[in-house]
Amino acid sequence: MKLPFAEPYKIKMVEPIRRNTRAEREKWIKQAKYNLFNLRSDQVFIDLLTDSGTGAMSDRQWSEMMIGDESYAGASSYFKMKNAIQEITGFTYFLPTHQGRAAENVLFSAMISEGDLIPGNSHFDTTKGHIEYRKAKAIDCTIDEAFDTSVDHPFKGDIDLIKLKAVLENNPKEKIPLIIITATCNSSGGQPVSMRNIKAVSEMAGQYGIPLFIDGARFAENAYFIKKKEDGYADAGIREIVREMFSVVDGMTMSSKKDAIVNMGGFIALNSETLFDKAKTYNILFEGYISYGGMSGRDMNALAQGLYEGTDFNYLDSRIRQVGYLGMKLREAGIPVQFPFGGHAIFVDAKRFLPHIPKEEYVAQTLAIELYIESGVRGVEIGTLLADRDPVTRENRYPILELLRLTIPRRVYTKNHMDYVAAGLINVFDRHLEIKKGFKIVKEAPILRHFTIELERL
Ligand code: F0G
Numbered sequence: 001m002k003l004p005f006a007e008p009y010k011i012k013m014v015e016p017i018r019r020n021t022r023a024e025r026e027k028w029i030k031q032a033k034y035n036l037f038n039l040r041s042d043q044v045f046i047d048l049l050t051d052s053g054t055g056a057m058s059d060r061q062w063s064e065m066m067i068g069d070e071s072y073a074g075a076s077s078y079f080k081m082k083n084a085i086q087e088i089t090g091f092t093y094f095l096p097t098h099q100g101r102a103a104e105n106v107l108f109s110a111m112i113s114e115g116d117l118i119p120g121n122s123h124f125d126t127t128k129g130h131i132e133y134r135k136a137k138a139i140d141c142t143i144d145e146a147f148d149t150s151v152d153h154p155f156k157g158d159i160d161l162i163k164l165k166a167v168l169e170n171n172p173k174e175k176i177p178l179i180i181i182t183a184t185c186n187s188s189g190g191q192p193v194s195m196r197n198i199k200a201v202s203e204m205a206g207q208y209g210i211p212l213f214i215d216g217a218r219f220a221e222n223a224y225f226i227k228k229k230e231d232g233y234a235d236a237g238i239r240e241i242v243r244e245m246f247s248v249v250d251g252m253t254m255s256s257k258k259d260a261i262v263n264m265g266g267f268i269a270l271n272s273e274t275l276f277d278k279a280k281t282y283n284i285l286f287e288g289y290i291s292y293g294g295m296s297g298r299d300m301n302a303l304a305q306g307l308y309e310g311t312d313f314n315y316l317d318s319r320i321r322q323v324g325y326l327g328m329k330l331r332e333a334g335i336p337v338q339f340p341f342g343g344h345a346i347f348v349d350a351k352r353f354l355p356h357i358p359k360e361e362y363v364a365q366t367l368a369i370e371l372y373i374e375s376g377v378r379g380v381e382i383g384t385l386l387a388d389r390d391p392v393t394r395e396n397r398y399p400i401l402e403l404l405r406l407t408i409p410r411r412v413y414t415k416n417h418m419d420y421v422a423a424g425l426i427n428v429f430d431r432h433l434e435i436k437k438g439f440k441i442v443k444e445a446p447i448l449r450h451f452t453i454e455l456e457r458l
Contacts, residue, residue, distance in 0.1 A: 033454035045376030053257035055410030068298025077297035091269035098294030100255025122187035157185030190342025192225035221343030361438025375424025
């Protein structure tokens, strides 16, 4: 018999979670104003809200926590993190920040001005938020295939070179301070960007003299997909692929809460000394001195160790197989999901799941609420609520896709948990025609509204 696949780790510490009843969940979600962010974690059985900062650290990472150096300046933990970043990414300079959006805040303060255009592949919401906060514009140049969940394309995170060229050709160079590739591309479904595409974008950026950055929150998962899917990379090591990806760009922003498997942390890494010097000042202003940037020494130690573990093939293989296992169970049941499966989550196509609910009633949010009521599983809406209003017209922006994201934390849940999630969603699917109405907004913030929005049942 062929030996089956199994996780390359065993569990040393457990945290209890409690199942609850449907009646309790109906009461709690109403009290939470139908916003899943407002639920208390003990009202959730399986939490698939995010893979950000929710991973399980290893015994090595916890040991590193104990030997963190908390000196304000020049701490050994800083150098440990610096060495790990240099070894893994190849960039010369780095600035620690407390998380990914802080890295965006610091970098964009140094690079983006009012009226600028920043092309990319479906920028993540905080990236877009930080661009729009500066009265600049994020331009989505993702390939069209990404917006049809039923189309099979190996790299749905790729940038459409024709769309990108049109932006570069039709606007003055001074208006485009940088291009951002998000790898993997969270908003399109944790979809990878191919090495070929990264190199082609890099070449085009070079021709126009525009810096190219990678939003690398899930860079290791991206490298895994390149190894698995792209011609010529089957025998390459993950770290080798990572170095190659970063060798053709000018820098990166990082939310270490993802692929560095820590609960908090981030950084900027780059090659330009001039830009580093400029960003340094903002780092001190917003984050802290440049040798800690909002992180404690122990966190920097755990992050450094996490970067090595997060770029280990066997770890990545088990992680992405687990996500794929959930995806396969849902697909086998006929549930429409973004295909091929992404790296960190399964994205359920809510418009195809609930075709009778109009977009004005927030389809993906409706599905997320139904799944919670059915099973106690908390997913997250990646749809109209997240897309916010147009900053100028204040009209709702209706994205092409309305998605329910089931985000899998790293090294946290078992195969039985995945079976439970699948059963919960299949039950909702079986009764989807009984879901007659969606929701309306009763209160919202002017930017990043989904976190605090309040809804009412129609
Ligand atoms: N870039 C990407 C691609 C992200 O997915 C995130 C966060 C960030 C930047 C911002 O990083 O949270 O450390 O400030 N994504 C989380 C998510 C929140 O749930 O997908 P952060």
